[in-house]
Amino acid sequence: MAEAEEPAEFSVSSGKTIPETVAFLAERMARNGYGILGTIDVQKTLKEKTGKDVGGMTVLDVCSPAHALEAIEKSDTGPLLLPCRLTLQQDGAKTKVSLLSPKLLVKMVGDTSLENMASAVESELRMILSGLEEEV
Numbered sequence: 001m002a003e004a005e006e007p008a009e010f011s012v013s014s015g016k017t018i019p020e021t022v023a024f025l026a027e028r029m030a031r032n033g034y035g036i037l038g039t040i041d042v043q044k045t046l047k048e049k050t051g052k053d054v055g056g057m058t059v060l061d062v063c064s065p066a067h068a069l070e071a072i073e074k075s076d077t078g079p080l081l082l083p084c085r086l087t088l089q090q091d092g093a094k095t096k097v098s099l100l101s102p103k104l105l106v107k108m109v110g111d112t113s114l115e116n117m118a119s120a121v122e123s124e125l126r127m128i129l130s131g132l133e134e135e136v
Helices: 018-031 042-050 063-074 102-109 112-135
Strands: 009-014 037-040 057-063 084-091 094-100
Touching: 009 018, 009 112, 018 037, 018 057, 018 084, 018 094, 018 112, 037 042, 057 063, 063 094, 063 112, 084 112, 094 102, 094 112, 102 112
Parallel strands: none
Antiparallel strands: 009 094, 037 057, 057 084, 084 094
16 A cells, blocks of 8 residues: 655644734744744845735744754754744735645655654644644
8 A cells, every 4th residue: 555645734724913923833832842043024025125015924944952953963964954944824814824844854855864853843843833723
């Protein structure tokens, strides 16, 4: 029997605005050993650079220091996978938050030494993001 393909993206919807969602995620991440390393206001940047308005869109670079250290110590390709990236897109009155699968990224670079770490990161981030749906 062929192995079922896992989806590349995990997404949830929040009834919060983008800034409210960022604040919620920052608090949840801190409680779970993660942090937000950077915030990119894609809407603002593209408006300034191209004159086009793409609507509410923010990218968050997030990381767990413990997992980052593990990735760096285990493999030369580990740093290529850092940090994890979340996208937040305004969708009417909701905010869609998406994560590209860390497990898929590890498969793409072909480094089996990082599979367990990527699986843990994906599970932890999915749990954090799932908290947004509970808040709706």
